[in-house]
Structure formats: C-alpha cells, structure tokens
Amino acid sequence: MGTIPSRIAAVTAALTLATAFTPPAHAAATAAADPAPLKLVFGSLQADDLEESGEDEIRVEVKAPGEHYYAWPTNGDEADTKVRTCWVWTSDAAACSAGSTQRSAGPYVHLTVHPGATFTIEVWEDDHIGDDLLLRVPVTVTDEQPRRIDVTSPSGKGFSYHLVARLDPA
Numbered sequence: 001m002g003t004i005p006s007r008i009a010a011v012t013a014a015l016t017l018a019t020a021f022t023p024p025a026h027a028a029a030t031a032a033a034d035p036a037p038l039k040l041v042f043g044s045l046q047a048d049d050l051e052e053s054g055e056d057e058i059r060v061e062v063k064a065p066g067e068h069y070y071a072w073p074t075n076g077d078e079a080d081t082k083v084r085t086c087w088v089w090t091s092d093a094a095a096c097s098a099g100s101t102q103r104s105a106g107p108y109v110h111l112t113v114h115p116g117a118t119f120t121i122e123v124w125e126d127d128h129i130g131d132d133l134l135l136r137v138p139v140t141v142t143d144e145q146p147r148r149i150d151v152t153s154p155s156g157k158g159f160s161y162h163l164v165a166r167l168d169p170a
C-alpha cells in the first residue's frame with residue numbers, strides 16, 4: 001500500500017477531518033434540537049489467530065463517505081502483533097479474553113459522529129503483494145445508547161481477530 005510518508009500525511013489530514021463528519025441533511029432538517037455528537041472509543045483488538053506465521057503487521061482504518069484515514073497506529077506504520085496479543089486502547093471498554101497478553105495500544109485518531117452518520121472500521125494486515133483485510137465493521141450511528149461495537153473475523157478465514165469499541169457522548 002502507500003509509503004510511510006503518505007500514511008503520515010493521511011493521519012495528519014485525518015486529525016483535521018475527524019470533526020468533519022456531519023449529520024446527513026435529512027437528520028439536520030428533522031431534528032428539533034441538534035443531535036448530540038458521539039465519539040468513537042476504541043476498546044481492544046485481540047489476535048486469536050494470526051493471518052501470517054510469527055507476527056501480523058496490523059493497522060486500523062476508518063472510512064466514511066468521502067473520508068478515509070488511518071486511525072491506528074497514529075505514526076502511519078503497523079503494529080507488530082503476536083498470537084493472543086490483546087491491544088488495549090481504553091481499559092474500561094476493552095474485552096480481552098483470559099490468557100491473552102494485554103499490550104497498551106497507545107493513541108488513536110478520534111472520530112466524532114452524529115446520529116444518522118455511517119462509517120466503516122477496517123483492520124488490515126500489511127503485505128507486500130496486497131494487504132489482507134482482517135475485519136470490516138459497518139456502523140450506522142443511532143440515538144440508542146449505549147452503542148457497543150463487538151465483532152470477530154468471519155470464520156473459515158484462517159485468522160481471527162476480535163474488535164471491541166463503543167460510541168460515547170462526545
């Protein structure tokens with residue numbers, strides 16, 4: 001995929017784009033009051049079975065209509081991940097299983113969204129030939145609270161990742 005400098009540029013752009021997610025026109029038109037914005041809080045990402053042998057090199061991206069950026073790691077690189085590693089961004093939102101090795105995931109690019117917005121979280125494994133998609137989570141933001149995102153790789157892929165996140169009041 002892209003070179004590291006272009007990834008850093010993408011992350012820098014994302015930091016300014018993160019607040020650009022806006023409610024769709026119909027939501028703005030029908031809401032009596034402004035819908036309360038929500039923030040995407042990443043909890044944890046656990047590698048139960050790797051895509052490669054040894055270590056997977058992983059990153060998290062977020063895509064929305066007209067937007068695409070690298071959410072983690074924020075240095076534009078990938079995180080070297082051994083089997084049973086559980087990356088923890090936010091401990092009270094994490095769901096690491098017993099026997100996993102918890103590691104602090106450090107910072108991620110924060111996203112603010114409004115009810116009615118849609119976005120997709122993707123986890124990728126860096127590869128020379130073509131990066132491998134480990135997880136894809138489409139999210140539609142609703143007023144419903146609490147909003148929890150809990151997804152595992154489809155079975156039969158030869159790898160398994162478990163991502164947990166939530167939407168909190170911004």
Ligand SMILES: [Ca+2]
Nearest residue numbers: 052055056057
């Ligand atoms: Ca590898």
Ligand SMILES: [Ca+2]
Nearest residue numbers: 057125126127
């Ligand atoms: Ca790789």
Ligand SMILES: [Ca+2]
Nearest residue numbers: 052125127132
């Ligand atoms: Ca690979």
